[in-house]
Amino acid sequence: MNALIAATFGPVQLQPGVTTRHVLCFLFAAGISIGMFTYLMSLTPYILKVNLSIPEEEHGRIIGNLQFLQEIVVILCIGWWGALSDQFGRRPIYITGFLLMTVAYSIYSFSTSLPQLFAFRIIFALAVAATTTNLAAIMADYPQDQSRGKFTGISFILNGLGAAAFFGGLSQLPSIYQGQGADEIWAGHYAYLTVAAIAFIGSLVMFGLKPGRPEEAAEKVPVLTLLKEGLKAGRNKRISIAYLAAFAARADMAIITLFFILWVVQAGGNAGLTPAEAQGKAGLYVAIYSVAALIWAPIFGIIADRIDRLSLTLIAFIFAAIGYGWLGISTDVLSVWSVTPALIVAGIGQSSAGLAITVLLAQECPSSIRGSVFGVQSFFGAVGILAISWGGGQLFDLIAPGAPFIAVAAANGAVFIWAMQQRLSEVKAIN
Numbered sequence: 255m256n257a258l259i260a261a262t263f264g265p266v267q268l269q270p271g272v273t274t275r276h277v278l279c280f281l282f283a284a285g286i287s288i289g290m291f292t293y294l295m296s297l298t299p300y301i302l303k304v305n306l307s308i309p310e311e312e313h314g315r316i317i318g319n320l321q322f323l324q325e326i327v328v329i330l331c332i333g334w335w336g337a338l339s340d341q342f343g344r345r346p347i348y349i350t351g352f353l354l355m356t357v358a359y360s361i362y363s364f365s366t367s368l369p370q371l372f373a374f375r376i377i378f379a380l381a382v383a384a385t386t387t388n389l390a391a392i393m394a395d396y397p398q399d400q401s402r403g404k405f406t407g408i409s410f411i412l413n414g415l416g417a418a419a420f421f422g423g424l425s426q427l428p429s430i431y432q433g434q435g436a437d438e439i440w441a442g443h444y445a446y447l448t449v450a451a452i453a454f455i456g457s458l459v460m461f462g463l464k465p466g467r468p469e470e471a472a473e474k475v476p477v478l479t480l481l482k483e484g485l486k487a488g489r490n491k492r493i494s495i496a497y498l499a500a501f502a503a504r505a506d507m508a509i510i511t512l513f514f515i516l517w518v519v520q521a522g523g524n525a526g527l528t529p530a531e532a533q534g535k536a537g538l539y540v541a542i543y544s545v546a547a548l549i550w551a552p553i554f555g556i557i558a559d560r561i562d563r564l565s566l567t568l569i570a571f572i573f574a575a576i577g578y579g580w581l582g583i584s585t586d587v588l589s590v591w592s593v594t595p596a597l598i599v600a601g602i603g604q605s606s607a608g609l610a611i612t613v614l615l616a617q618e619c620p621s622s623i624r625g626s627v628f629g630v631q632s633f634f635g636a637v638g639i640l641a642i643s644w645g646g647g648q649l650f651d652l653i654a655p656g657a658p659f660i661a662v663a664a665a666n667g668a669v670f671i672w673a674m675q676q677r678l679s680e681v682k683a684i685n
Contacts, residue, residue, distance in 0.1 A: 266405045267398040272464060279462035280392050283348065285412040286456055287389050288544075289420030290355055291382055292511040293449055294362060295321065296421065296540065297442065299519045300428060300533050301363055301371070304438045308368075310520055311651065314513070316368070318647020320375050321512055325640035327379035328386075329633055333484065336387040336629020344388045344395070345463040351384030352457035359450035363443045383632070390628040392463070394616035400559065402613045407555015410609055414548025418541045424449065425537020429530040441530065484626035487619055492564060493627070495673055496615040497634045499567060502665040503607040504635030505642040506574055509662050510540055510600075513646055517655040518587050525588060535588070542594055546601030554606050563614040564680070567673045570610035574603030575666035582659030603666070638665070 261268045263277045298317055302308045308316065339347040358378035365371040397405035427445035428438070436444060487493050515536040522532025558566050577600030586592045611631070619627040646658030 263405075264408075266401040266408065268396055268401075269398055272396045275462055276464040277396060279459050280396065281409065281412050282459045283352075283385070283389065283456060284393075284409045285416040286452060287385055287416070288413045288507075289416045289424070290449070290453060290456075291386070292417070292507070293420050293424060294359065294378055294446075295508075295511040296425065296515050296537070297363075297428075297445060297533065299516050300442055300529055301365070303519075303529050304442060305363065305365065306368065306371070310523065313516055313520070314650035314655075315647040317512055317516060318643045318645075318650070320372065321508065321643030322640055322647075323372055324375050324379040324382070325636045325643060327376050328383045328636040329640065331380065332383040332387055332632045332636060333626070333629045335384045336391065336484070336632065337626050339388055339391060339629075340624070340626055343465060344392050345460060345465055347384050348388045348392075348460040348463060349457050351381050351388065352453050352460060354378075354381035354384065355453040356450050356457065357381075359446050359453055363446040383636075386632050386635075387629045390612060390615075390632065391624055393612060394619075394624050394628065396464075399617060402616050403555045403558025403560075403609075405555075406558065406609050406612050406616075407552045410551030410555065410605055411548055414544050414551060414605065417544035418548060420449075421537040421540035421544060425540070426534050429534050432530055438529065483620075484630035487627050487630070490618055491676055492614060492618045495564070495567065495669075495676060496611045496618070497631050499571070499607070499611045499669045499673070500631045500635040501638035501641075502571070502574070502662070502669045503604070503611055503638070504632075505638040505662050505665060506578065506600075506604045506607055508639045509578070509642055509646060509658055510543060510604075512643065513650050513655065513658045514581065514587075515540065516650070520655070521588050539587075539593065539597060543597040543601040543604075546598040547605035550602045551605050551609065554609055558609060558613050562677075563610065563617055564673060564677050567607075567610040567614055568670060568677065570603065570606030571666045571670040571673065573599065574607045575663050575670060577601070577603040577663075578659045578666065579663035582656040582663060584656060587655075607666070 261273060263274060268277065298320065299313055302313055302316060303310065335347060354377060358374060358381055362374045362378065365374055393406055393409050394402070424445070427448060428441040431441040431444045432438065518536035518539060519529070519532040522535055523529070527535065577596060580596035581593070581600055584593050584596055615627065615631055642658060642662060645661065649657035649661060
């Protein structure tokens with residue numbers, strides 16, 4: 255009976271049956287997940303240059319193609335992961351995801367050829383699909399509706415802290431290991447193995463999540479049926495906006511680790527920095543971006559519980575459009591004073607966009623198929639990363655390093671326009 259009493263976590267009202275232990279274990283996952291999703295990508299330029307000796311003029315397209323493959327795999331399986339989490343519970347799917355992440359990080363840097371690198375990326379893609387779906391679904395499962403903005407804001411604070419730690423600290427690992435006597439290749443191996451150990455710890459912590467299926471899912475439903483329900487939910491215009499807004503929001507998250515780091519690493523090489531030094535500088539820049547997102551998340555979370563959540567989406571995507579457009583026209587990415595303001599606005603935009611569509615979708619979707627709905631949202635997010643991966647790689651190598659950022663800014667602007675039209679339509683209907 256006590257398990258059904260609604261508890262609180264600070265200012266957050268929790269759903270009946272959710273305990274402080276469940277929340278703390280989830281927040282650990284929130285703290286390491288974004289770093290886990292992106293750290294493997296962020297060190298890929300290092301692997302291409304040091305391990306595989308591939309010319310830099312090919313890096314943009316190779317990195318884009320690697321991410322393209324990853325998102326194809328994510329698209330094919332993320333809906334199934336979401337439906338499975340509705341059917342069997344969040345905990346076993348999260349544990350599986352972190353174990354797959356452990357394997358991927360353990361073997362990725364030992365690739366001796368591009369085909370091996372692509373093959374190992376598939377394992378990583380399976381891990382990303384499993385953990386992404388559960389991250390979003392639990393964020394919606396645990397709080398009561400009036401506290402969703404606050405809880406999502408807390409989660410995003412942990413996202414930002416984790417990302418800042420990964421990029422501000424762990425991006426220095428190759429340099430640190432070289433300082434301890436490792437050569438360039440083994441420095442990369444040790445960096446990835448360190449993160450593999452963190453992923454394994456994550457799989458153990460996930461045993462502390464709330465067991466069982468979501469309370470509202472009274473009976474087990476076939477996976478295919480859950481997937482169809484997730485797609486059918488898109489008839490709600492606000493849910494359809496959240497689905498397609500995920501296209502731009504996930505591209506926002508990916509482009510920094512895909513192409514901004516590559517941009518800085520290449521510029522650093524041209525300026526005479528070693529690969530490890532250039533990687534470290536890029537990591538510090540991403541830490542600035544992550545800290546901006548971190549500081550802004552709780553502020554935006556408070557706003558989220560006080561205004562209409564479609565209006566919240568409008569605010570988020572105009573920030574994102576401005577931030578990524580500003581990065582796209584940057585002329586000197588090695589100058590801290592030049593790029594830091596743009597990174598701050600882009601970080602605020604990325605944090606805002608992710609939070610806005612999460613609380614919008616959580617408010618609008620039926621709780622009994624929440625995993626499926628968030629799985630479909632993640633599907634659209636994967637398509638967004640797919641588009642920026644292939645198209646961004648072409649734009650980076652063939653036009654200019656800033657071109658992919660202009661494209662992402664345009665996508666965020668398009669979401670803003672569409673959401674504005676829907677919001678005006680709703681206001682007109684009320685009046």
